[in-house]
Amino acid sequence: MLRRLLEEGQRVRLTIDGKPVTACVGDSVAAAMLSCGLRYCRTTPISGEKRAPYCMMGVCFECLVTIDGINNRQGCLIEVREGMRIDTQLGRRTVE
Amino acid sequence: MSAGANPYDVAIVGAGPAGLGAAAITAGAGLTTLLLDENPTPGGQIYRAVTTTPLKERSILGGDYWAGAALVAEAQASGAEIVGGATVWSLDASRELAASWAGTSRFIKARRVILATGALERPFPIPGWTLPGVMTAGALQTLLKSSGLVPDGRLVLAGTGPLLWLFAAQLLRAGARIEALLDTTPWANYLRALPHVPAFAISRYAAQGLALRREVARQVEVVSGVTRLRAEGQGGLASVAFAARSGERRLMADVLALHQGVVPNVNLAMAAGIAHRWQPAQLCWVPVLDAAGNTSIDGIAIAGDGTGIGGALAAEAQGRLAGLAAVAAVAPERLARVPDRQLLAQALARAERGRALLDQLFAPPRWSRLPEGDTIVCRCEEVTAGQLLEAVGIGAMGPNQAKAFLRCGMGPCQGRLCGLTVTELISKARGVAPAEVGYFRLRPPVKPITLAELAAMAHTQRAVAAVVRE
Numbered sequence: 168m169l170r171r172l173l174e175e176g177q178r179v180r181l182t183i184d185g186k187p188v189t190a191c192v193g194d195s196v197a198a199a200m201l202s203c204g205l206r207y208c209r210t211t212p213i214s215g216e217k218r219a220p221y222c223m224m225g226v227c228f229e230c231l232v233t234i235d236g237i238n239n240r241q242g243c244l245i246e247v248r249e250g251m252r253i254d255t256q257l258g259r260r261t262v263e
Numbered sequence: 264m265s266a267g268a269n270p271y272d273v274a275i276v277g278a279g280p281a282g283l284g285a286a287a288i289t290a291g292a293g294l295t296t297l298l299l300d301e302n303p304t305p306g307g308q309i310y311r312a313v314t315t316t317p318l319k320e321r322s323i324l325g326g327d328y329w330a331g332a333a334l335v336a337e338a339q340a341s342g343a344e345i346v347g348g349a350t351v352w353s354l355d356a357s358r359e360l361a362a363s364w365a366g367t368s369r370f371i372k373a374r375r376v377i378l379a380t381g382a383l384e385r386p387f388p389i390p391g392w393t394l395p396g397v398m399t400a401g402a403l404q405t406l407l408k409s410s411g412l413v414p415d416g417r418l419v420l421a422g423t424g425p426l427l428w429l430f431a432a433q434l435l436r437a438g439a440r441i442e443a444l445l446d447t448t449p450w451a452n453y454l455r456a457l458p459h460v461p462a463f464a465i466s467r468y469a470a471q472g473l474a475l476r477r478e479v480a481r482q483v484e485v486v487s488g489v490t491r492l493r494a495e496g497q498g499g500l501a502s503v504a505f506a507a508r509s510g511e512r513r514l515m516a517d518v519l520a521l522h523q524g525v526v527p528n529v530n531l532a533m534a535a536g537i538a539h540r541w542q543p544a545q546l547c548w549v550p551v552l553d554a555a556g557n558t559s560i561d562g563i564a565i566a567g568d569g570t571g572i573g574g575a576l577a578a579e580a581q582g583r584l585a586g587l588a589a590v591a592a593v594a595p596e597r598l599a600r601v602p603d604r605q606l607l608a609q610a611l612a613r614a615e616r617g618r619a620l621l622d623q624l625f626a627p628p629r630w631s632r633l634p635e636g637d638t639i640v641c642r643c644e645e646v647t648a649g650q651l652l653e654a655v656g657i658g659a660m661g662p663n664q665a666k667a668f669l670r671c672g673m674g675p676c677q678g679r680l681c682g683l684t685v686t687e688l689i690s691k692a693r694g695v696a697p698a699e700v701g702y703f704r705l706r707p708p709v710k711p712i713t714l715a716e717l718a719a720m721a722h723t724q725r726a727v728a729a730v731v732r733e
């Protein structure tokens with residue numbers, strides 16, 4: 168869905184849903200997900216509809232994802248770090 | 264990083280033009296100043312990533328963007344403590360802030376608080392606006408500024424307002440392709456804007472705006488007078504449909520960028536209890552301010568687009584003026600060390616020139632503010648316009664009753680993406696003014712924090728005594 172104008176940026180390695188990918192230093196988690204070709208980052212707790220980052224400035228909460236095991240993080244406000252584990256967030260939470 | 268000088272002379276929320284301008288003044292005058300921003304780097308949305316952007320080719324983002332670098336440098340050199348990645352989730356009338364950064368929340372006291380929380384994009388509730396592939400123009404602009412990312416595939420821009428044209432031009436300069444720009448500015452707006460042409464003509468926006476339009480129109484199909492805009496697709500955007508003079512049309516699209524202006528980001532100010540009023544010309548809520556920029560709460564000022572939309576240069580001037588007022592209140596003997604108030608007021612007046620025309624010309628049409636039927640109003644709780652109107656029919660008189668009926672506005676965004684739509688839809692349905700309908704009652708925390716983080720905060724003796732039985 169998005170392409171990088173410049174490829175020379177310093178890379179970090181992370182995983183999205185367990186799959187190893189790379190992103191650039193300075194990318195937000197949401198930007199990294201979109202640049203890796205993901206079309207959506209969560210499904211809603213109400214209807215299960217697919218949603219993707221919408222505002223990229225911390226107000227819409229569509230980019231909620233699980234980062235290093237903690238859910239409901241705003242992907243657009245958090246920068247990627249080497250070794251980060253990002254997981255799409257599916258529907259509502261269930262009792263384990 | 265710890266909050267070093269707590270309590271501070273001045274705490275500023277938001278490191279965009281207003282917050283940076285304010286910090287430069289107060290810290291420059293020697294006041295202990297804390298500047299907090301949710302984003303990792305200073306600049307706000309307009310100067311987003313100006314210190315870190317990978318786009319070093321300056322012509323892409325343009326001179327107005329790069330002007331932000333000097334302002335960031337000035338604030339950084341002023342001695343202000345600038346903390347990025349810090350989310351302010353509470354503010355009360357005693358000027359105590361609660362903020363979260365690096366996984367920890369803390370309370371911060373300040374003798375003066377300046378809110379510079381800026382603006383967010385006005386909701387654009389059309390059918391299909393929740394589909395992956397549909398984003399705000401501002402979101403795509405952020406991706407361009409922060410990461411040098413541009414849409415790949417078929418891109419359609421739609422809406423109204425100066426930012427849409429600026430972003431289109433930036434994309435084209437970056438080598439991206441735009442299938443079409445669908446201009447939803449109603450024809451009637453041009454007539455309504457006419458009386459404001461003389462003031463606009465001598466403003467800095469006139470030549471700049473016309474040049475941008477020409478630059479874009481040379482390279483992109485511009486469709487004017489667009490109505491009935493819809494995003495279509497199953498589980499993701501596939502096409503954009505709309506009506507224009509030539510009739511109904513449909514464009515295949517991978518990305519749709521929506522934009523119909525920006526509105527004040529009122530959540531923190533409202534949750535603090537600051538009085539707001541409906542601003543009919545800009546169709547949004549603005550804080551009630553006295554001539555000196557003070558809010559209804561003693562010691563809390565608001566500067567920048569959070570007071571009503573004025574743009575980056577007006578925001579910076581307002582921020583500096585708010586900083587000056589803080590110096591006058593906290594350490595009047597240091598006023599000799601700050602710039603002349605008169606000069607700042609003149610800069611503000613210059614920056615505000617031409618704004619009246621922009622407000623009239625780019626006033627979003629009713630059809631794109633007042634959705635119908637199955638169109639989603641509240642994205643978080645997936646409440647449709649039809650459901651909301653049904654609730655009004657059985658007694659939901661205002662936004663707060665709508666919450667009880669439908670959970671509308673009660674999701675994580677706390678009404679940021681539906682609040683104005685809900686007020687205006689109820690206003691239309693009941694036939695009363697938006698001011699009478701009111702807005703969601705907002706409360707802290709204005710951003711979600713975990714219970715663990717809340718529980719780990721340092722507690723006062725009094726707070727402990729209130730809940731622990733001896």
